[in-house]
Amino acid sequence: MHKLRLAGLLTILSLLAAMLLAACGDPTATTAPATTAAPAATTAKPATTAAATTAAATTAAATTAAAATTAAATTAAATTAAATTAAASGTGAKLKVGLVTDIGRIDDKSFNQSAWEGVQQAQKELGVDAKYIETKDTKDYAKNIKQFVDEKYDVIITVGFLIGDATIDAAKANPKIKFIGVDQFQAAEIPNVSGLIFDEDKAGFLIGALAAGMSKSGKLAAVVGTKSVPPVVKFAEGYKAGAEYLFAQQPKLVPSAKKPEVTITYHPDGENAFNDPAWGAQQAQALIQSGADVVFGGGGNTGNGAVEAGAEKGVYVIGVDTDQYLTLPKAAPKMLSSATKLIKDGVFGLIKDAQGGKIKGGNNVGPVGLAPFHDTDKDVPADLKDFLKKVDAGLKDGSIKTGVKVG
Amino acid sequence: MSAPAITASNPNRLLLQIARQIFLPLLGIFTALVVGAVIIFVSGFNPLDAYSGLFLGAFGNWEAVNATLATATPYIFTTLAVAFAFQAGLFNIGAEGQLRIGAIAAAWMGVNVGGWSPFLAIPLTLVAGWLGGALWGAIPGALKAFSGAHEVITTIMLNYISAFITSYLVGSDGPLRGTRFNSTKEIGENARISQIVTNNPLHWGFLIAIITAFFLYWLLNRTPIGFEIRTVGANPSAARYAGIKVSSITIITMAASGLLAGMAGALEVMGSPGLYYRYNANLGSGYGFDSIAIALLGKNNPIAAIPAALLYAALRSGAAKMQFQTVDANGQQLPGDLISIIQALVIIFVAADQVLRWLYRMRQKAEGDTVVLSRGWGKAE
Numbered sequence: 001m002h003k004l005r006l007a008g009l010l011t012i013l014s015l016l017a018a019m020l021l022a023a024c025g026d027p028t029a030t031t032a033p034a035t036t037a038a039p040a041a042t043t044a045k046p047a048t049t050a051a052a053t054t055a056a057a058t059t060a061a062a063t064t065a066a067a068a069t070t071a072a073a074t075t076a077a078a079t080t081a082a083a084t085t086a087a088a089s090g091t092g093a094k095l096k097v098g099l100v101t102d103i104g105r106i107d108d109k110s111f112n113q114s115a116w117e118g119v120q121q122a123q124k125e126l127g128v129d130a131k132y133i134e135t136k137d138t139k140d141y142a143k144n145i146k147q148f149v150d151e152k153y154d155v156i157i158t159v160g161f162l163i164g165d166a167t168i169d170a171a172k173a174n175p176k177i178k179f180i181g182v183d184q185f186q187a188a189e190i191p192n193v194s195g196l197i198f199d200e201d202k203a204g205f206l207i208g209a210l211a212a213g214m215s216k217s218g219k220l221a222a223v224v225g226t227k228s229v230p231p232v233v234k235f236a237e238g239y240k241a242g243a244e245y246l247f248a249q250q251p252k253l254v255p256s257a258k259k260p261e262v263t264i265t266y267h268p269d270g271e272n273a274f275n276d277p278a279w280g281a282q283q284a285q286a287l288i289q290s291g292a293d294v295v296f297g298g299g300g301n302t303g304n305g306a307v308e309a310g311a312e313k314g315v316y317v318i319g320v321d322t323d324q325y326l327t328l329p330k331a332a333p334k335m336l337s338s339a340t341k342l343i344k345d346g347v348f349g350l351i352k353d354a355q356g357g358k359i360k361g362g363n364n365v366g367p368v369g370l371a372p373f374h375d376t377d378k379d380v381p382a383d384l385k386d387f388l389k390k391v392d393a394g395l396k397d398g399s400i401k402t403g404v405k406v407g
Numbered sequence: 408m409s410a411p412a413i414t415a416s417n418p419n420r421l422l423l424q425i426a427r428q429i430f431l432p433l434l435g436i437f438t439a440l441v442v443g444a445v446i447i448f449v450s451g452f453n454p455l456d457a458y459s460g461l462f463l464g465a466f467g468n469w470e471a472v473n474a475t476l477a478t479a480t481p482y483i484f485t486t487l488a489v490a491f492a493f494q495a496g497l498f499n500i501g502a503e504g505q506l507r508i509g510a511i512a513a514a515w516m517g518v519n520v521g522g523w524s525p526f527l528a529i530p531l532t533l534v535a536g537w538l539g540g541a542l543w544g545a546i547p548g549a550l551k552a553f554s555g556a557h558e559v560i561t562t563i564m565l566n567y568i569s570a571f572i573t574s575y576l577v578g579s580d581g582p583l584r585g586t587r588f589n590s591t592k593e594i595g596e597n598a599r600i601s602q603i604v605t606n607n608p609l610h611w612g613f614l615i616a617i618i619t620a621f622f623l624y625w626l627l628n629r630t631p632i633g634f635e636i637r638t639v640g641a642n643p644s645a646a647r648y649a650g651i652k653v654s655s656i657t658i659i660t661m662a663a664s665g666l667l668a669g670m671a672g673a674l675e676v677m678g679s680p681g682l683y684y685r686y687n688a689n690l691g692s693g694y695g696f697d698s699i700a701i702a703l704l705g706k707n708n709p710i711a712a713i714p715a716a717l718l719y720a721a722l723r724s725g726a727a728k729m730q731f732q733t734v735d736a737n738g739q740q741l742p743g744d745l746i747s748i749i750q751a752l753v754i755i756f757v758a759a760d761q762v763l764r765w766l767y768r769m770r771q772k773a774e775g776d777t778v779v780l781s782r783g784w785g786k787a788e
Contacts, residue, residue: 134743139681
């Protein structure tokens with residue numbers, strides 16, 4: 001019995017040693033096809049079980065160790081070789097772009113995913129090298145950024161305002177690396193940090209015009225988070241301005257044929273302004289009771305509560321930030337659109353600037369827009385769609401102003 | 408039950424005992440890695456890339472080792488908290504809430520006394536963390552002792568209560584809010600614990616964690632109170648018959664357990680540069696549940712909590728590099744879910760030693776290897 005245990009122990013120790021060696025690798029070893037690495041690894045497993053059952057542990061273990069080492073060495077060699085050729089040939093070194101997510105997965109149907117899609121577009125169209133790291137704990141922001149710094153990445157993208165402090169620290173310590181902070185407002189300009197922020201009022205303006213064009217009663221509701229967060233106010237005021245703009249420009253597109261009546265309800269600034277779906281639902285129901293037939297919900301779960309309650313009552317609803325048709329299935333059938341921050345386009349644009357050496361520090365304003373109509377596409381009149389396209393273009397080139405001024 | 412006390416009189420026996428304690432966990436890790444390799448391979452990735460990434464990310468250079476030890480520090484404390492309560496037969500699922508209350512209490516104290524002399528500021532901040540955690544642990548202890556309410560339920564509920572209290576305190580109208588979203592102000596310079604190596608995250612709290620683990624081992628095995636705690640854990644009826652005040656022991660144990668978790672939170676706020684010396688609403692989330700698994704890995708032995716927490720920290724710390732360097736033929740990176748699967752496999756195989764014995768056709772359970780997890784539910788005591 002003891003012999004058996006000893007054999008097992010020896011095998012494990014030698015395998016651990018093999019893994020250690022594998023980890024270090026010897027880049028100067030002669031090249032061999034990298035594909036051998038995987039088969040070698042698989043053969044190692046049967047060898048181990050054999051070792052555990054026979055007394056001839058040492059020899060078997062030694063062979064396994066040797067096999068694993070060579071396999072690792074060849075992979076390492078192959079990778080270095082590939083890297084060198086890539087760097088040497090072609091039109092110069094590829095731009096290396098790393099993305100660190102906010103807490104959550106890369107496919108979160110929200111900011112992380114949108115930002116990564118922008119990077120993927122750059123991969124395809126600009127030929128950059130790109131990788132991401134998912135963050136699991138707020139404590140790890142700095143560590144995950146450092147991973148890319150250590151690997152000498154040229155551009156590091158960090159997603160979300162919570163990671164802003166770690167981004168600024170890393171940028172100050174590594175002035176040669178360009179940092180892109182998604183949704184990170186820059187209070188002071190740092191030359192190598194580009195904060196990607198958005199004109200929420202323009203997104204609000206578009207959905208306001210859409211809502212006014214779809215409302216039969218002429219009464220529009222907005223149920224939003226706290227007044228003390230400027231982007232929330234910009235969304236809501238933009239919504240109102242857009243509705244009024246449609247009536248002023250194209251009164252025949254407004255079904256009620258009167259000036260839209262927009263009611264904005266801000267959360268009373270409690271501790272859970274963004275996490276109060278019950279309050280949101282209640283406000284939406286009250287507003288629908290008094291005649292509103294389009295509900296815009298903006299502000300985390302509070303807005304989501306309003307949107308879901310509105311859809312349940314059978315009125316049109318509008319989401320915020322990302323295409324919420326995808327994230328709020330309960331509200332999806334009545335979801336007209338969402339006032340979206342086009343993070344994907346914004347990130348792509350900044351990577352392009354970085355590649356061309358034109359990227360600027362400080363705040364960079366990214367594009368906003370309407371999410372697709374999805375299920376309600378057939379309900380939206382073609383004239384209204386055309387008008388919205390014109391407004392979108394006008395907002396982009398500056399010929400149309402929302403007139404919203406916030407702090 | 409804890410491992411039998413180590414007797415210095417018989418060094419050969421001691422070595423054999425240590426080898427026996429280490430052998431099965433190592434075999435478990437190895438088996439988990441093999442099973443994990445199959446999963447990684449089937450998913451289209453090269454297991455060698457993944458594991459070398461995991462290893463290099465956790466131990467590849469001094470900075471990585473430093474980061475791994477820093478990650479382990481709070482886990483050692485929360486694991487000790489869970490393991491210590493287990494010794495008295497109590498299942499503390501509330502380490503997360505105790506950590507949170509300890510952390511915010513320390514942050515509050517650190518903000519207020521941070522300008523004083525460090526000789527006063529550091530102990531005061533630490534003690535605030537202790538008291539916060541101990542209070543949050545004593546509540547379920549008292550509920551159990553006086554009303555028989557099961558600590559599993561009360562600690563889980565207190566986790567929620569602590570989450571809402573703290574998010575109110577640092578929320579947009581909260582009295583403790585700072586300039587950053589859902590965070591307190593930064594604690595003063597003099598209330599901070601310095602790093603062991605400059606510009607690296609490991610702080611002196613790690614040393615405190617090690618000392619605490621050995622202290623608890625001594626307390627449990629060499630003192631009357633430790634004996635009483637273990638007796639209550641082994642058989643509360645017998646303990647009562649022997650004249651031990653079971654209700655006092657229950658409250659004391661839960662308070663001590665909470666204190667340990669509170670210390671994890673306090674030291675994170677005081678020493679962890681990645682948190683910018685403030686409490687934030689995400690701090691410590693998941694630590695309570697992770698540490699239950701880690702405590703089981705270490706068979707509830709305080710000293711074994713150190714390597715067990717280190718193992719878990721290594722799995723977490725190496726994850727970024729693992730994801731970074733594992734790419735399949737289509738350029739897809741190793742998904743975060745696969746990393747979590749590998750982490751879970753390690754825990755399962757190390758904790759389920761009976762499976763291992765069966766798998767490797769080993770002798771059945773030797774005497775003294777059993778782990779008492781918790782006594783029955785709702786048993787009248």
